[in-house]
Amino acid sequence: MHLHLFGAIAWIGGSVFMFVLGVSLTNKQHQKEVYPHVGPIFGYFELVSLAVLVSTGVLLTLENGLFELLFTSDDSEVMQYLRTKLYIVISVIFATAVHFVIALKTNNKLRTKIQNLVSRASSLFILFANIFILHYAIMIRSIL
Numbered sequence: 001m002h003l004h005l006f007g008a009i010a011w012i013g014g015s016v017f018m019f020v021l022g023v024s025l026t027n028k029q030h031q032k033e034v035y036p037h038v039g040p041i042f043g044y045f046e047l048v049s050l051a052v053l054v055s056t057g058v059l060l061t062l063e064n065g066l067f068e069l070l071f072t073s074d075d076s077e078v079m080q081y082l083r084t085k086l087y088i089v090i091s092v093i094f095a096t097a098v099h100f101v102i103a104l105k106t107n108n109k110l111r112t113k114i115q116n117l118v119s120r121a122s123s124l125f126i127l128f129a130n131i132f133i134l135h136y137a138i139m140i141r142s143i144l
């Protein structure tokens with residue numbers, strides 16, 4: 001649980017910080033100086049925290065006897081919250097993969113309009129989805 005919480009702090013804190021950086025660093029020259037250095041470090045930091053979250057999350061579901069219930073038709077409140085949380089986590093993993101592929105392909109290069117749009121949309125989606133994940137995590141915890 002401690003590791004899961006630490007992972008959540010790192011993952012969500014990182015995405016909020018990058019959002020603030022994205023909004024405040026509007027000067028193109030400054031962006032060119034900062035992103036090529038910060039981007040890869042941030043990317044790998046976020047990947048590690050996501051891996052920690054998923055692995056400790058699986059352990060927590062096992063520990064609470066919820067893992068087996070995921071594959072049954074159990075429709076209790078806690079399972080509804082857990083399933084909803086997991087659907088959002090899966091979509092966040094997908095959005096992270098999309099964002100990561102564009103970042104890897106275009107670091108130090110000029111992006112096309114569509115790459116820019118998809119990259120921004122995916123990071124905005126991750127930011128908002130995290131708020132919902134946090135909400136469902138709190139609801140699950142309040143039942144267990």
Ligand code: HEM
Binds near residue numbers: 058
């Ligand atoms: C982006 C990914 C995730 C985030 C940000 C996240 C966040 C959190 C947080 C903050 C809590 C603690 C809530 C509280 O104390 O009120 C929590 C609890 C929990 N999480 Fe996650 N989580 C994530 C992924 C997962 C995954 C993938 C699983 C399962 C496979 C999972 C299973 C659980 C369970 C079962 C608890 C409750 C544990 C308990 O009360 O003993 N989480 N999560």
